[in-house]
Amino acid sequence: MMASTSSSRQNSSGPMAPSSSAIRALSLELKSLMEEPLEGIRAKLVNEENLFEWEMAIFGPPDTLYQAGYFKAHMKFPNDYPYSPPTVRFLTKVWHPNVYENGDLCISILHPPVDDPQSGELPCERWNPTQNVRTIMLSVVSLLNEPNTYSPANVDASVMYRRWRDSNGKDKEYENIIKKQVQASRVEAEKDGVIVPTTMEEYIMKPKPRPSFPQDNIDMDDFYDDDCYDMDDEDDCSDDEEYQEDDGEDSGNGES
């Protein structure tokens, strides 16, 4: 029998072999997300053979600019997960202060807790081994609607967002771009055969297995649990952040 050589390595992002803890943690998380999906989120492996690359679908939360949007992203896990964070890259075009041109998402929860004077992130939002796909995705969904303008990945989007926010929505440039992208994403959803929830009731409902996201034969009706971790800490952080930044620089920029 021919042994496969380097191609058997599951993740190219680190030279070390995947650790048993990474496989353990990822298997558990995947199973859990299949059994109790997170509202507004679908997860699957990009390739059944590789536990270290996931495809996520994010439904835009109702009553936000992103309502009815369908955003796909790849999540890549390092070999030493959960000691180091995964990376998230949007496949769908997303115009957002914290998303780079190439789709890479910049969010503090995915950053190692190194002392990093360049970054305005507060330490309490940083990665630690108890963070997981659920906590990440909750942060991502919350970030969509509440960008962090302190250390933007897309400066133009950030400026535009602030104009929109500070004019209480009168300056519609930001809003229009998002709406256009949401519109475009619906074509993708149709192609994937996915019905995107548009009302809050549908959004928080237990998802049914979709053709594009096969979820084994698990009866999802048995599990519904509003598995919402306490996000207060994070919110507090971003508020402080805004506060510190705005203090002195451009006052009168109250967070809504």
Next chain:
Amino acid sequence: MSSESPPPAASGDNQDELILAQKEAIAQDIASNASLVGNLEPVYSLEREFSHDAVFMTKIGNLKGRYAELRRTRPDGNCFFRAVAYRYFELLLHRPDEYERIKALLPRAKAQMIELGMPTFTLEDFYDNFMDHVDRVGQAHMDAQQLFETFNEPGQSDYLVVFLRLLTSMQLQRNAEFYQNFMEGDKTVAEFCATEVEPMYNESDHIHITALTEATGISLRVIYLDRGSQTEASLHDFPDQGESAATTPLVHLLYRPGHYDVIYPVKSTSESGPATSNATVTTTAELSS
């Protein structure tokens, strides 16, 4: 530690990646040179490293009367937690009283961690894994050799370390008012836990030791081998017993600036782990040649 900090204006990614790549290279270098947990060595093997230093040599000389052996841990920032965990599991092999005590204590600790808002899903996993190892060792389903192998398997070894970090964080946060006195600047205890306690590879300090020993009830003695002017290495017991140091601590660690190793008092060598004395002799012979 990194002496070359990137220009403050750099927005990002590339600098970050370079720093991370360099850190990873250093970590790999350390990893290829030091086991997570080493074999037993005689205490005098330390003399090799400090032969040029009279202060250290005197202190090591005085240490030899009280301590027989040493077990090195990898200097990866997790050494304190790994050293405590290893030595404690080793003790559980033949301390049914400790096994009963810790078995009763940990479920309460877990409940307190959940109360603090640690993500249940992952916390449960770290807890279950830790408890499973406590049981296996306490019920003799795992022997010293298997324990040694477990601690040298990176994924598993680190899983155990994470749980001790979370325990430490829990203790600090539950007593935040007290520990706030030891914070530098205007850092809150929660922020300290998020940056210095919960994440892997962050070195431990006095405050970590205090919190972990409080949380677990594991008594600990740290022997400080530093450049202080005394002829004896100074020691510190956790929890602080003050004058009435009646009981001998369970776990003994040797501290050299920036690093903790396990150290074994003269008496307890017979019960200490899988390293063969043959291996020890070989090492020593190599050293003296």
